[in-house]
Amino acid sequence: MADNKHDRDEVKRNGVVDITRRTFLHKSLLAGGAVATGSSVGFFQTLSSMEVANAAMGESFSFAWVSDTHLYPRELNQRFIDKATRAFSEVQAMGDKFDFMIFGGDLAQLGDPVEIELGAELLKEVTITKHFIPGEHDWYLDLGESWNKHFGETPWTFDHKGVRIIGVDSVGRAPDYWSARGMTDHERMGHMSALDGSQAGPWSGLGKEQREWLSSTLSDWPKDAPVIIFSHTPFWECYAPWNFWIRDWREVHEIIAPWQNVTNIHGHVHQPLYNEIGGMRSIGMLATSWPWPYAPEGVPEITKPMLRVDPGDHFDGVGWGNMNMSAEAHVDHQYMMWREQVFGYGRADSGTGDNVNQKLSPRIADRGWTGD
Amino acid sequence: MQSIRNKGLMALISALLCVSLAFVFVVNRAAAHKVSHDAETLQAFTDAFMEQVILGDNLFHGAPMDGINMSNTGMACAMCHPFSSDVHPHEYPKFQEQMSEFATLRDMINWCIEKPNEGEKIDPDGEAMKALEAYIYWSNRGSVLDPGRH
Numbered sequence: 001m002a003d004n005k006h007d008r009d010e011v012k013r014n015g016v017v018d019i020t021r022r023t024f025l026h027k028s029l030l031a032g033g034a035v036a037t038g039s040s041v042g043f044f045q046t047l048s049s050m051e052v053a054n055a056a057m058g059e060s061f062s063f064a065w066v067s068d069t070h071l072y073p074r075e076l077n078q079r080f081i082d083k084a085t086r087a088f089s090e091v092q093a094m095g096d097k098f099d100f101m102i103f104g105g106d107l108a109q110l111g112d113p114v115e116i117e118l119g120a121e122l123l124k125e126v127t128i129t130k131h132f133i134p135g136e137h138d139w140y141l142d143l144g145e146s147w148n149k150h151f152g153e154t155p156w157t158f159d160h161k162g163v164r165i166i167g168v169d170s171v172g173r174a175p176d177y178w179s180a181r182g183m184t185d186h187e188r189m190g191h192m193s194a195l196d197g198s199q200a201g202p203w204s205g206l207g208k209e210q211r212e213w214l215s216s217t218l219s220d221w222p223k224d225a226p227v228i229i230f231s232h233t234p235f236w237e238c239y240a241p242w243n244f245w246i247r248d249w250r251e252v253h254e255i256i257a258p259w260q261n262v263t264n265i266h267g268h269v270h271q272p273l274y275n276e277i278g279g280m281r282s283i284g285m286l287a288t289s290w291p292w293p294y295a296p297e298g299v300p301e302i303t304k305p306m307l308r309v310d311p312g313d314h315f316d317g318v319g320w321g322n323m324n325m326s327a328e329a330h331v332d333h334q335y336m337m338w339r340e341q342v343f344g345y346g347r348a349d350s351g352t353g354d355n356v357n358q359k360l361s362p363r364i365a366d367r368g369w370t371g372d
Numbered sequence: 373m374q375s376i377r378n379k380g381l382m383a384l385i386s387a388l389l390c391v392s393l394a395f396v397f398v399v400n401r402a403a404a405h406k407v408s409h410d411a412e413t414l415q416a417f418t419d420a421f422m423e424q425v426i427l428g429d430n431l432f433h434g435a436p437m438d439g440i441n442m443s444n445t446g447m448a449c450a451m452c453h454p455f456s457s458d459v460h461p462h463e464y465p466k467f468q469e470q471m472s473e474f475a476t477l478r479d480m481i482n483w484c485i486e487k488p489n490e491g492e493k494i495d496p497d498g499e500a501m502k503a504l505e506a507y508i509y510w511s512n513r514g515s516v517l518d519p520g521r522h
Contacts, residue, residue: 072446079445109446194433196454242454290451293458311452311488312470348522351458357521358462359514360455364422365429 052163052228059161064091064128067104067232067267068287070137071115071122079314080109081122083288088125095128099160103151104267104285105135105171105232111189113146120150131156135232135267136171136203136243140192141185144172155210157217163226166217168210170231170246170266174203191366195242195292198367202240204233205247215255226261234282235264236275239295241362244269256280271317271351272343275300291317294351296360305351307344421506428507431500432456440500443489449504452488456511463521477505 052061069084071077091101103123108115116138123130132151139147154169177200178188191199206214221227229235235252238244246252256262260279270292273284291309299305309317344350407413431437434448442449453459461477468475471483478496481504485491494500 365426
């Protein structure tokens with residue numbers, strides 16, 4: 001049953017926002033157009049494909065996104081390997097459709113070189129051009145050494161068919177929370193790997209040097225030309241306690257504000273998440289590993305939450321997204337899942353609506369950590 | 373004369389019974405409240421509770437404990453329930469859809485251990501379960517009781 005509030009938002013937004021020229025439109029959120037046909041649902045469930053067009057140049061292209069595989073060593077967890085393998089196989093099967101694939105971070109669970117090497121091996125399945133950005137789970141055991149060795153350094157940029165494509169590192173520039181406390185590498189990684197931990201602090205951000213790089217990278221790009229920025233964490237403040245943000249989002253927004261058509265595509269949140277701030281749209285992608293619950297606050301009203309997940313079904317709450325570009329330069333993003341219904345509307349079925357009656361506290365056991 | 377003696381005996385027995393009941397009542401109350409609850413006493417109660425909360429917090433985040441095996445996948449409770457979000461302890465007991473039966477919070481904790489985590493059920497009245505329950509309730513304190521809600 002359609003939610004009237006969402007319908008009103010749709011009417012309002014379609015009436016106010018110019019969606020036919022410079023705006024990437026997250027169509028699925030406005031139209032509720034989740035698609036889950038038998039063949040696609042059963043086969044392509046763990047990747048995200050996107051088609052982008054630059055109306056000015058009349059060219060279009062598609063690319064795939066996979067992220068948050070959170071691989072453990074093979075002998076510990078085969079389930080996540082199976083899902084990652086399936087995603088990569090599906091990308092490869094559709095290889096002719098995609099110009100490239102983005103891997104959006106958190107390939108590994110605990111940054112173990114064994115996990116990263118396992119991921120690199122699985123990624124060989126995909127033979128189209130691949131671009132990589134790291135997640136915090138890839139980074140904090142050896143501070144990016146294994147990641148950079150296999151996948152190269154971040155940030156990076158290239159232009160593709162009229163779109164400036166940018167990949168940033170939003171995870172590797174955390175304030176040092178480990179040295180003064182004398183943490184071992186594994187302790188540092190352990191605190192980082194707990195989403196609700198209190199010791200790693202506001203680890204997500206671009207940092208001054210990378211912000212300067214971003215500003216310089218955009219400086220020669222026309223203000224009305226499309227920009228896509230890939231990051232592991234969202235470019236806005238959704239829920240800081242879980243680092244569903246970058247801590248320097250205000251400074252970053254000042255940098256990108258002059259550009260009228262910026263799309264930030266991110267992982268980390270393991271859930272459909274959408275926001276618009278100024279000329280920037282932000283789209284949160286699904287994980288292949290497992291879904292997070294929605295944060296207790298901070299989810300924008302224009303995000304249409306997914307249906308509550310069945311914890312007994314390992315393949316529930318993960319999926320892929322499909323962005324199709326209209327002739328008017330819309331990006332129509334549809335999340336694809338195995339089940340027929342993707343979004344929840346009523347309180348009993350909606351991930352955010354269902355959570356309004358809970359009051360939560362940060363964990364306590366790690367606050368008194370002294371290194372013992 | 374016999375009747376008078378019987379009445380006297382009955383009165384004596386009644387009096388003794390009353391005194392005994394009163395004694396038991398007073399003594400029991402006194403046993404529970406021998407001293408007033410000063411700040412130190414209350415802090416001791418809090419410390420006893422928080423000790424269980426911290427133990428439960430650690431178990432919830434994957435810490436090992438002798439004699440139990442809550443996961444065979446590497447997954448910990450907190451990986452799906454940061455801040456013990458989406459557990460909704462205040463909504464139990466209720467009909468639990470995944471189990472297709474009326475369930476308590478402890479029932480659901482064991483279901484999650486056995487199904488998603490592929491671990492081994494823990495003693496529903498054991499130390500680990502009580503600690504997990506303590507952490508989950510503590511982390512959700514302030515949520516309004518709403519048993520039965522789906």
